[in-house]
Amino acid sequence: MAEESIGRGYLLSAGGIHTGKSFANGVHPEDFKHLTRDIAIERLPFPDKVVLPLSQHLGGPSKSLVAVDDYVYRGQPIAESTGFVSSPLHSSLTGTVTAIELHHHASGNMTEAIVIEKDASSPQALFAQHSIDWHSMEPSDVVAMIGSAGFVGLGGAAFPTHVKLTIPEGKNARFFIVNAAECEPYLNSDYRILLEKKEAIFEGIRIYLKALGAEKAYIGIESNKQDAALQLQTSMPADLPCEIVLLETKYPQGAEKMLIEAVFQREVPSGKLPIDVETVVNNVGTVAGVGELFLFGQPLIERVVTVTGPGIQRPTNLMVPIGTLLQDVVEHCGGIHPDTRQILFGGPMMGSAQRFLDVPIMKGTSGVLFLTDDKVVHREEYPCIRCQRCIDACPVFLNPSRLGSLAKARLYEEMVDYHIMDCMECAACSFVCPSNIPLVQRFRVAKGLLREQQKREAAKA
Amino acid sequence: MSSAPHPDLLVTTSPFVKDPTDTRWIMWQVNLALFPVAAAAIWFYGLAGLLIMVASCAGAMAMEWLALNRSANMPGGLGDGSAFLTGLLLALTLPPGIPLWMAFAGGAISIGLGKAVFGGIGGNMFNPALVGRAFLQAAFPVAMTTWGPVSGANRFFSAPEALFALPMMSPEVDGMSMATPLSNWYFDGLAADFSSLIFGSTTGSLGEAAGLIILVCGLYLAVRNVINWRIPAAMIFSIAALGFLLNQIDPAVYPRPEFHLFAGGFMLGAFFMATDPVTSPLTQKGCWIFGVGAGIMILVIRQFGGLPEGVMYAILLMNAATPLIDRMTQARTFGSERAERFTR
Numbered sequence: 001m002a003e004e005s006i007g008r009g010y011l012l013s014a015g016g017i018h019t020g021k022s023f024a025n026g027v028h029p030e031d032f033k034h035l036t037r038d039i040a041i042e043r044l045p046f047p048d049k050v051v052l053p054l055s056q057h058l059g060g061p062s063k064s065l066v067a068v069d070d071y072v073y074r075g076q077p078i079a080e081s082t083g084f085v086s087s088p089l090h091s092s093l094t095g096t097v098t099a100i101e102l103h104h105h106a107s108g109n110m111t112e113a114i115v116i117e118k119d120a121s122s123p124q125a126l127f128a129q130h131s132i133d134w135h136s137m138e139p140s141d142v143v144a145m146i147g148s149a150g151f152v153g154l155g156g157a158a159f160p161t162h163v164k165l166t167i168p169e170g171k172n173a174r175f176f177i178v179n180a181a182e183c184e185p186y187l188n189s190d191y192r193i194l195l196e197k198k199e200a201i202f203e204g205i206r207i208y209l210k211a212l213g214a215e216k217a218y219i220g221i222e223s224n225k226q227d228a229a230l231q232l233q234t235s236m237p238a239d240l241p242c243e244i245v246l247l248e249t250k251y252p253q254g255a256e257k258m259l260i261e262a263v264f265q266r267e268v269p270s271g272k273l274p275i276d277v278e279t280v281v282n283n284v285g286t287v288a289g290v291g292e293l294f295l296f297g298q299p300l301i302e303r304v305v306t307v308t309g310p311g312i313q314r315p316t317n318l319m320v321p322i323g324t325l326l327q328d329v330v331e332h333c334g335g336i337h338p339d340t341r342q343i344l345f346g347g348p349m350m351g352s353a354q355r356f357l358d359v360p361i362m363k364g365t366s367g368v369l370f371l372t373d374d375k376v377v378h379r380e381e382y383p384c385i386r387c388q389r390c391i392d393a394c395p396v397f398l399n400p401s402r403l404g405s406l407a408k409a410r411l412y413e414e415m416v417d418y419h420i421m422d423c424m425e426c427a428a429c430s431f432v433c434p435s436n437i438p439l440v441q442r443f444r445v446a447k448g449l450l451r452e453q454q455k456r457e458a459a460k461a
Numbered sequence: 462m463s464s465a466p467h468p469d470l471l472v473t474t475s476p477f478v479k480d481p482t483d484t485r486w487i488m489w490q491v492n493l494a495l496f497p498v499a500a501a502a503i504w505f506y507g508l509a510g511l512l513i514m515v516a517s518c519a520g521a522m523a524m525e526w527l528a529l530n531r532s533a534n535m536p537g538g539l540g541d542g543s544a545f546l547t548g549l550l551l552a553l554t555l556p557p558g559i560p561l562w563m564a565f566a567g568g569a570i571s572i573g574l575g576k577a578v579f580g581g582i583g584g585n586m587f588n589p590a591l592v593g594r595a596f597l598q599a600a601f602p603v604a605m606t607t608w609g610p611v612s613g614a615n616r617f618f619s620a621p622e623a624l625f626a627l628p629m630m631s632p633e634v635d636g637m638s639m640a641t642p643l644s645n646w647y648f649d650g651l652a653a654d655f656s657s658l659i660f661g662s663t664t665g666s667l668g669e670a671a672g673l674i675i676l677v678c679g680l681y682l683a684v685r686n687v688i689n690w691r692i693p694a695a696m697i698f699s700i701a702a703l704g705f706l707l708n709q710i711d712p713a714v715y716p717r718p719e720f721h722l723f724a725g726g727f728m729l730g731a732f733f734m735a736t737d738p739v740t741s742p743l744t745q746k747g748c749w750i751f752g753v754g755a756g757i758m759i760l761v762i763r764q765f766g767g768l769p770e771g772v773m774y775a776i777l778l779m780n781a782a783t784p785l786i787d788r789m790t791q792a793r794t795f796g797s798e799r800a801e802r803f804t805r
Contacts, residue, residue, distance in 0.1 A: 343467075377476070384583050422795065440475075
């Protein structure tokens with residue numbers, strides 16, 4: 001691979017690689033990516049059991065298609081979607097359904113899940129293993145195929161992919177952005193996919209362009225992964241209308257609207273969606289997964305998970321069957337360090353803390369982070385000294401200091417005047433606050449209450 | 462089927478990482494940046510300077526301690542460095558011959574009336590050190606305008622007698638009272654030599670001694686992102702631009718702009734007083750307005766007002782305007798054309 005000259009963290013016109021800018025504001029947390037950066041994706045042996053929650057995507061929970069004692073094959077649909085914004089579910093193991101019951105869920109609730117025990121004698125081959133020729137398909141059929149394969153955003157939000165790919169009447173998707181920013185500290189799943197699944201990514205991009213009717217694709221990659229960007233650039237097919245945009249390493253670069261601003265220097269209007277600026281954004285893992293769906297016929301039944309942090313004995317990047325229990329992952333990685341105090345699903349900026357070791361890895365679980373006692377943040381709140389750090393951090397230009405004092409006084413309606421509903425809960429404000437004020441934590445509460453109130457008022461009217 | 466919760470796991474909400482900068486660090490950074498300024502004051506005024514600083518800090522910290530102990534709701538603590546900072550800043554605005562008990566009282570008033578009555582750190586509207594100074598100025602106008610000489614003979618160990626005056630006993634006016642560069646210009650039209658202004662051999666308050674040291678220390682804070690550089694930049698720009706214009710009109714009445722920058726308390730005010738985050742605007746645009754307003758007001762008071770110096774009143778007045786400036790300068794939100802007007 002040719003070494004390109006690199007200036008100030010950007011590639012200066014290295015072939016087709018764009019010199020990327022960034023969005024305004026944001027924060028620079030220490031990235032801790034070195035823990036698993038150079039570890040190739042390793043396949044987790046099939047666990048004895050998987051637990052597949054019916055609700056692991058945004059939207060309506062799926063509805064079970066199987067009953068206890070049914071024999072299911074790996075890749076076979078086991079639950080159907082229950083509306084447009086919903087997603088079906090496929091078995092990640094060949095084996096027997098042993099229960100459909102309430103089970104611990106990463107959200108902290110108990111939710112309904114299908115439990116499948118492995119058939120030890122099965123080779124765990126795919127249910128329907130064949131490539132699909134998308135070239136002759138109608139775009140709407142491609143979208144339907146992606147939806148029926150259970151694809152959701154693998155970056156963490158788990159928004160059903162077919163919904164994103166369905167362009168509303170009167171709108172037009174000219175551009176497609178592959179989100180490989182991976183701005184969360186610790187996580188490397190997207191980085192490893194960039195390095196190891198180039199063909200699937202390129203195939204996926206072609207499929208997305210066809211499904212969207214879009215003219216051009218962009219791949220947004222942060223400068224701390226410029227080796228991956230260069231490799232991708234070198235192996236990119238000449239006929240693929242795709243440009244790589246190297247971005248400044250900054251959180252929350254991977255937020256859709258921030259990424260669009262970074263790539264196009266264009267803001268998505270407040271309250272609108274990326275499609276309103278003729279753009280669709282999807283995570284690189286999802287794109288590679290869609291590529292593999294058409295190459296090998298594999299629905300969404302496994303994903304790359306970065307297992308990392310000072311609390312796990314053997315940090316690594318794992319290909320994990322969806323539904324694998326956290327304890328099986330822990331066991332495979334050599335166990336937990338005795339000082340471990342927090343286990344997170346996702347990255348440390350937006351992830352969620354887990355209390356049980358029997359929660360299953362889900363479609364949206366990009367990483368599992370084990371934090372030891374000395375890394376756990378203990379927030380002792382101090383009064384706001386109006387230092388402006390939160391204002392400089394907020395990527396959507398809110399005034400978190402003011403919003404924070406309103407939230408503390410429970411003046412939720414006044415928070416609407418200060419545009420609290422534009423907050424995307426990226427947590428940059430809480431990250432920088434020198435007074436340790438739980439800003440985003442209070443904003444979540446405020447937004448939840450305001451939404452409830454809106455619903456009540458809508459019901460009355 | 463489901464197992465028991467893992468006993469050692471702590472469940473909180475994101476973010477799970479935190480920038481290491483905390484409020485305590487910010488306050489102590491400002492204190493740290495003031496130490497060279499304080500050292501210069503001691504160099505020029507000897508023991509007297511040190512004693513005034515000790516008295517003022519003691520007054521401020523005693524009142525902070527009292528307030529913290531008398532109110533269960535008052536946040537903060539002596540260790541955060543904010544009361545010490547207030548005391549130190551106040552001392553640097555005091556004349557070198559002020560009776561120690563006044564410095565102590567000024568420190569106590571700074572915290573008491575300037576901060577504690579507003580609910581402690583973060584709640585105050587006005588810069589506490591300047592509230593203390595305004596109090597002293599009103600209560601003891603003579604002592605506050607009696608300036609001892611710089612670099613007096615044997616200065617390290619001979620403090621002016623007035624320093625040890627008893628409370629409420631009228632201090633003897635120091636026989637060696639001198640005119641400051643500002644009062645020289647104001648009353649007699651005499652311009653000070655520029656090098657003495659920046660290197661500190663002019664008469665004045667403790668912290669007015671060396672403009673250059675304050676400038677360097679202030680720049681350190683700006684580079685470390687402890688203070689908002691826009692405020693001193695706007696103040697310097699506005700007073701220099703306006704001073705230049707006036708000087709062009711009539712150099713006999715209006716001194717050159719660099720005189721305004723380095724005479725009196727301008728540098729200390731611009732870098733250490735106006736930049737107090739609690740009492741300056743939250744928005745970046747607001748900080749520009751705040752700085753320009755303060756700069757213009759200082760010049761107007763110096764040239765057209767009834768006092769030779771206007772830094773204190775200018776900053777206090779801009780402090781009062783801060784909530785209004787904040788409301789008028791809310792940034793537009795991402796993806797909207799411009800900021801909406803606020804109804805409440």
